[in-house]
Amino acid sequence: MDWKPDRKAKKAIYKQLAEYIENGIADGTFPPDKPLPSERSLAKELNLNRSTVIAAYDEIESNGLIKRNRGSGTTISKDIWGITKKRIPSWNRYVEAGSFLPNLPVTQKIRKEIEEQNLINMASGELSEDLFPIKDLRNITSTRSYAGSIGYDHPQGNRILRETILKHVRDSRRIESSPGSILITSGAQQAIHLVVQCLLKPGDAVAIEEPSYHYSLPIFKSAGLRIFYLPVDNDGINPEDLISLYKKHRIRMIFLNPIFQNPSGTLLNEKRRKSILEISSEHGIPVVEDDPYSLTSFSGEQISSLKSMDVNGNVLYISSLSKIVASGLRIGWIIGPKPVIERLSDAKQQIDFGHASFNQWIANDFLESNEFKHHIKNLVVQLRKRRDQIVSSLSEFLGDQVNFLIPEGGIHIWCEIKKDFNEVQLLEESIKRGVIYVPGSTMGSKKNCVRFTFASANEENIHEGIRRFASALQVI
Numbered sequence: 001m002d003w004k005p006d007r008k009a010k011k012a013i014y015k016q017l018a019e020y021i022e023n024g025i026a027d028g029t030f031p032p033d034k035p036l037p038s039e040r041s042l043a044k045e046l047n048l049n050r051s052t053v054i055a056a057y058d059e060i061e062s063n064g065l066i067k068r069n070r071g072s073g074t075t076i077s078k079d080i081w082g083i084t085k086k087r088i089p090s091w092n093r094y095v096e097a098g099s100f101l102p103n104l105p106v107t108q109k110i111r112k113e114i115e116e117q118n119l120i121n122m123a124s125g126e127l128s129e130d131l132f133p134i135k136d137l138r139n140i141t142s143t144r145s146y147a148g149s150i151g152y153d154h155p156q157g158n159r160i161l162r163e164t165i166l167k168h169v170r171d172s173r174r175i176e177s178s179p180g181s182i183l184i185t186s187g188a189q190q191a192i193h194l195v196v197q198c199l200l201k202p203g204d205a206v207a208i209e210e211p212s213y214h215y216s217l218p219i220f221k222s223a224g225l226r227i228f229y230l231p232v233d234n235d236g237i238n239p240e241d242l243i244s245l246y247k248k249h250r251i252r253m254i255f256l257n258p259i260f261q262n263p264s265g266t267l268l269n270e271k272r273r274k275s276i277l278e279i280s281s282e283h284g285i286p287v288v289e290d291d292p293y294s295l296t297s298f299s300g301e302q303i304s305s306l307k308s309m310d311v312n313g314n315v316l317y318i319s320s321l322s323k324i325v326a327s328g329l330r331i332g333w334i335i336g337p338k339p340v341i342e343r344l345s346d347a348k349q350q351i352d353f354g355h356a357s358f359n360q361w362i363a364n365d366f367l368e369s370n371e372f373k374h375h376i377k378n379l380v381v382q383l384r385k386r387r388d389q390i391v392s393s394l395s396e397f398l399g400d401q402v403n404f405l406i407p408e409g410g411i412h413i414w415c416e417i418k419k420d421f422n423e424v425q426l427l428e429e430s431i432k433r434g435v436i437y438v439p440g441s442t443m444g445s446k447k448n449c450v451r452f453t454f455a456s457a458n459e460e461n462i463h464e465g466i467r468r469f470a471s472a473l474q475v476i
């Protein structure tokens with residue numbers, strides 16, 4: 001065999017071997033009427049571990065290309081070279097060739113662990129089920145007649161819902177706009193994705209906060225953008241940093257989550273908010289304001305959005321119902337200049353033909369109801385209790401081993417751990433003890449940080465979760 005694995009390549013050796021064999025099956029190097037080399041002989045010939053060869057065969061078998069038979073070795077599936085001469089494409093190669101990048105491996109791991117194990121979940125950035133307004137939503141779905149209202153709708157989203165959201169942002173965020181300037185999206189996430197895809201091109205420089213939720217999104221890299229970072233201190237980003245980034249890299253767009261930022265929990269102070277708007281209008285740089293958390297203010301104070309302070313039309317405003325009603329509704333929105341909204345909704349129509357009408361009606365009826373106001377009041381009380389719980393549990397179990405800022409809203413707390421540790425090992429040890437959180441490096445921290453979401457577990461579980469985390473930290 002003249003093939004050799006490339007030991008310097010990034011791709012795992014078992015994957016290289018799987019690809020080599022798959023290609024060999026496709027081009028006839030491995031004929032259909034002969035068994036494939038045994039695991040042992042292949043390992044010897046290629047000077048590989050037998051487990052590497054087994055992993056390669058496992059992968060090819062999962063694609064349906066080979067069969068492992070007890071006694072007669074590994075053979076090529078009859079379906080491929082049988083009477084019908086069907087050929088199965090080499091799916092692995094397609095999977096790796098797409099230009100849309102996968103999630104970070106650690107993000108994939110966290111999702112899998114949450115699905116497969118019964119863990120105290122302080123990783124998912126959402127409310128726990130008991131905080132969803134299930135009863136209110138059930139009342140809405142059981143009383144409304146959906147006759148005539150669930151066909152394809154306007155690509156910008158249902159007109160009645162757009163008007164209801166405009167009233168909601170006028171009352172709660174002091175944002176004035178019109179139905180032509182808002183697009184309903186599948187959560188804030190889709191709004192960010194549409195902005196990246198439709199308004200920027202490969203090579204454009206963008207600025208994001210560090211740490212930030214946006215850091216965790218491969219959609220920026222998939223779009224070929226050059227990403228520059230604005231460090232977040234206790235009052236958010238520093239406008240001076242923005243000026244120097246702009247001078248060096250001609251920043252084309254700024255992505256900010258100014259209020260109760262994910263993950264740091266910080267609030268961009270008013271002076272800085274003003275000066276960012278000044279810089280934005282002086283240089284004509286659009287600001288994308290991602291604002292899903294502002295209604296959770298624990299003090300009840302209504303913090304002005306950048307959009308409400310923006311007199312020149314520089315801000316694209318994004319928000320959603322995910323963090324205040326239910327993440328599974330997938331209702332988000334973006335407000336901006338009409339031509340921008342029309343461009344984005346044209347793209348959204350190509351992608352999914354507009355948002356699901358059923359969810360839009362539910363969202364509309366809930367937002368319009370008195371129950372919505374009661375729900376938010378109650379939610380803020382509950383989130384505040386959970387915030388207090390996590391602060392007291394961190395003090396009880398970790399004391400002076402951690403630094404953190406007490407968030408005044410939102411659902412996350414960002415903890416700096418004073419000692420050096422191995423991030424992967426700490427996550428593994430924590431999972432072994434039944435708790436999961438988000439390691440800081442996935443959100444762009446250079447220091448030893450972790451993000452705990454305190455909305456996704458109740459007070460008792462928060463206390464137990466931090467106890468388990470502290471015990472994991474002791475052993476590494």
Ligand SMILES: Cc1ncc(COP(=O)(O)O)c(C=O)c1O
Pocket residue numbers: 125186187188189190213257262290292319320321322323327331332
């Ligand atoms: C700052 C920020 N923006 C956007 C999102 C996406 O939320 P969704 O698409 O559920 O509205 C999240 C979710 O965690 C977030 O924290």
